[in-house]
Amino acid sequence: MTLTATSFDWVRQLVHRESAIVLQPGKEYLVEARLLPMAQQRGLSGVSELVESVRSRPDAATTRRIVEALTTNETSWFRDGDPFTALTGTVLPQLVAARRPDERLQIWSAACSSGQEAYTVAMLLSDALPNAATRVSITATDLSRQMVERTRAGRFSQLEVNRGLPASMLVRHFTRAGNEWEIAPALRRMITASECNLAAPLPRMGPFDVVYLRNVLIYFDLPTKQAILGRVRQLMRPDGWLFLGAAETTLGVDENWERVVLGRGSAYRPRKGA
Structure with a gap:
């Protein structure tokens, strides 16, 4: 039928x-x-x-x-590459220089799907910061309860780890768990996963230094995009960084953001006074 x-x-x-x-x-x-x-x-x-x-x-x-x-849960490790290269090459050094040593860095993986994006960030920061376990807090949210539960579990099939995860990181940060691979407990403790509907009023979170809101806005109409970007901005620090998908932009949508070119990609920062 x-x-x-x-x-x-x-x-x-x-x-x-x-x-x-x-x-x-x-x-x-x-x-x-x-x-x-x-x-x-x-x-x-x-x-x-x-x-x-x-x-x-x-x-x-x-x-x-x-x-x-019907919510798209397409994801992979280091998806699109550039937003993660920019994190460790440009964003992280600037944030570390601007924050006190005892100040926790807060990162939000919005629409986290099954957790690959959040754990990609956790692995990168664990390798880049000696005290990442106590210095970094990662919030992972998704509309899907099933995806949130998968993110909390931190377990991935062989097929999933084959999608973009370097072998060196697999060896360093994962252990075998039957037919699956399990992320290291220290990295899992860096992440708090919860349900969140981006199109509804957002819970009290942050303030965030970095937000990954990637490959999400393309599914919404213009008024919803504007509302989401406005709510996200309210949860960010004034000098925070927003990463969108390669096909997404704030230009022509919400002029309260400034686009910053970072290597082959770009990020967005709240305009002063916005």
Whole structure:
């Protein structure tokens, strides 16, 4: 049974209402692919039948699973490279020089997915700072409860560690745990993972020295992008650094940010007085 237009519209509205993510027409294939396993688990003929069953008998747990299934959890170690090179080459030296030795550096990995970004940062800072375990605090958040739990666990399959993780770092920071690899406890203790909907009022966090908000804004409409950038700025230090995805920018969206070129990439800093 193919996905009907009515079912697709219902899913679009649900996802936008719960997460502000915009599913454009033409994304029917994505809805089919992400929700078909859920329909099959229930012995249903297809996604439209799943949608109709939820519409007729509303179920908070199932609607949450639908929304989480349609939030993109694509990630890898050192994804895109440049934002991590900039962290250790430019950002970290400036922050260390500007902060007291006893002052904790706070970093936020927003939309952390299963934790690769947050643990990439933890490994880099552990290697760069002798006292990173006590000097650095990393907050990892995601809309998906499942992704938050995976981040807390710090366990990854062989396939996952093969996606961008240098062998030297695997040996140095991971141990075997059955068929999986487990991140070192010291690095796991650097990270606090929790659920967070970026499109809703944010919890009290920070203030952050560095925010990784990468490959997230592309899924929102302009007003939502502006609202998210405004809320994120309120949680940052005046001299903090914001990293976006390679296809994302604050230009033409929120002029309260200053773009700074860092090597082959760029970052954004709050404008003074913003």
